[in-house]
Amino acid sequence: MADEVILLDFWPSMFGMRTRIALEEKNVKFDYREQDLWNKSPILLEMNPVHSKIPVLIHNGKPVCESLIQVEYIDEVWPGINPLLPSDPYQRAQAKFWGDYIDKKVYASARLTWGAKGEEQEAGKKELIEILKTLESELGDKIYFGGETFGYVDIALIGFYSWFGAYEKFGNFSIEAECPKLIAWGKRCVERESVAKSLPDSEKIIKFVPELKKHFGIE
Amino acid sequence: MNQGEQVKVLGLWGSPFSKRVEMVLKLKGIPYEYIEEDVYGNKSPMLLKYNPIHKKVPVLVHNGRSIAESLVIVEYIEDTWKTSQTILPQDPYERAMARFWAKYVDEKVMVAIWKACWGPRSEREKETKEAYEGLKYLEKELGDKHFFGGETIGFVDIAADFIGYWLGIVQEASGVTIMTAEEFPNLQRWSKDFIDNNFVKEVLPPKHELAALFKAQFGSVTSD
Numbered sequence: 001m002a003d004e005v006i007l008l009d010f011w012p013s014m015f016g017m018r019t020r021i022a023l024e025e026k027n028v029k030f031d032y033r034e035q036d037l038w039n040k041s042p043i044l045l046e047m048n049p050v051h052s053k054i055p056v057l058i059h060n061g062k063p064v065c066e067s068l069i070q071v072e073y074i075d076e077v078w079p080g081i082n083p084l085l086p087s088d089p090y091q092r093a094q095a096k097f098w099g100d101y102i103d104k105k106v107y108a109s110a111r112l113t114w115g116a117k118g119e120e121q122e123a124g125k126k127e128l129i130e131i132l133k134t135l136e137s138e139l140g141d142k143i144y145f146g147g148e149t150f151g152y153v154d155i156a157l158i159g160f161y162s163w164f165g166a167y168e169k170f171g172n173f174s175i176e177a178e179c180p181k182l183i184a185w186g187k188r189c190v191e192r193e194s195v196a197k198s199l200p201d202s203e204k205i206i207k208f209v210p211e212l213k214k215h216f217g218i219e
Numbered sequence: 220m221n222q223g224e225q226v227k228v229l230g231l232w233g234s235p236f237s238k239r240v241e242m243v244l245k246l247k248g249i250p251y252e253y254i255e256e257d258v259y260g261n262k263s264p265m266l267l268k269y270n271p272i273h274k275k276v277p278v279l280v281h282n283g284r285s286i287a288e289s290l291v292i293v294e295y296i297e298d299t300w301k302t303s304q305t306i307l308p309q310d311p312y313e314r315a316m317a318r319f320w321a322k323y324v325d326e327k328v329m330v331a332i333w334k335a336c337w338g339p340r341s342e343r344e345k346e347t348k349e350a351y352e353g354l355k356y357l358e359k360e361l362g363d364k365h366f367f368g369g370e371t372i373g374f375v376d377i378a379a380d381f382i383g384y385w386l387g388i389v390q391e392a393s394g395v396t397i398m399t400a401e402e403f404p405n406l407q408r409w410s411k412d413f414i415d416n417n418f419v420k421e422v423l424p425p426k427h428e429l430a431a432l433f434k435a436q437f438g439s440v441t442s443d
Contacts, residue, residue, distance in 0.1 A: 064315045068319070089299045
């Protein structure tokens with residue numbers, strides 16, 4: 001059965017990275033299509049009319065939206081290799097809980113580290129560190145969030161790792177100083193081929209931030 | 220039933236999130252112990268122990284292990300108790316669609332409705348428009364189907380319980396009308412069928428008590 005898999009994505013998106021990693025973990029060949037978010041293509045608008053956001057996974061012509069939903073979908077469609085979610089219902093629920101936590105918490109405060117100034121920026125930094133410490137505590141001494149195997153929660157968070165350099169530079173603080181175990185985890189993940197292929201260079205992200213600020217009209 | 224052990228639900232009587240969990244347990248015929256939590260007043264040691272991260276309800280405790288976040292709990296129940304009444308479809312694509320729409324209800328529609336009714340006055344017009352648009356998408360997604368899940372109640376129906384029951388009461392109490400029968404005939408028809416379901420009916424909080432709760436809440440935010 002010849003599968004046609006297209007991914008509408010944007011290279012610095014920590015959400016798009018999740019789907020790229022999941023597809024790579026499953027050895028699924030896909031057609032990566034870079035999107036211009038400030039000039040949205042007809043296919044993006046057609047395939048995600050509700051949100052007009054990336055990533056959009058198009059499998060045999062049918063779109064799946066929302067990155068963690070895509071990760072789960074990929075796991076269900078290609079179950080034979082590298083399971084991304086645990087098979088035990090309780091462990092699976094814990095994984096989804098943490099995926100939801102990452103989704104709800106990380107982006108908003110992280111964004112303030114480069115997108116805000118003064119008090120607002122300080123508050124963002126403080127909150128981000130607290131959130132990362134909570135995650136670090138959940139990781140504990142495990143190799144990955146799921147234990148021995150790389151999976152859903154690692155995938156949910158690792159895209160943000162590629163942005164840590166930018167948060168630190170523009171926020172003028174050190175994440176490693178506060179969360180050394182999390183940084184060690186990040187380095188372990190990046191050693192995986194699927195992650196190395198899917199994450200952009202930290203330096204590239206740092207160079208991109210001023211451009212992003214311009215798009216958002218931030219000084 | 221194999222899994223007939225200790226199931227507890229820590230909940231809040233008026234919360235649509237809390238009720239989602241109870242509805243699914245009822246639909247699947249799973250007995251449970253319900254514990255009302257004073258979330259806004261004094262959080263109990265049990266709540267803090269079982270949901271230390273968010274300190275919110277609902278929490279499901281199954282044989283001493285806790286799960287938080289209502290939709291995560293619903294999926295856990297589905298995975299753990301294999302009954303003939305299923306909440307999610309089998310097909311991966313259909314499952315992804317159900318998860319997409321449930322998330323949409325949770326993160327976009329409910330939030331917009333809340334802000335339209337309770338938010339700062341300066342934002343209410345914008346939020347009302349967003350809520351309206353969100354409901355329109357749901358109206359279209361529901362279409363002619365009996366329920367979002369098809370012939371039987373499914374994941375999206377459960378997620379949209381607020382729209383099925385709470386919204387009418389909130390609209391009356393706040394004076395903000397977003398969903399009308401004329402503009403949303405599918406959702407109107409669906410909500411009647413939804414709340415008429417025996418298992419759903421069993422757990423819904425009494426209308427007059429909810430109305431009193433909302434009137435009290437709205438009464439305190441008319442000044443801005």
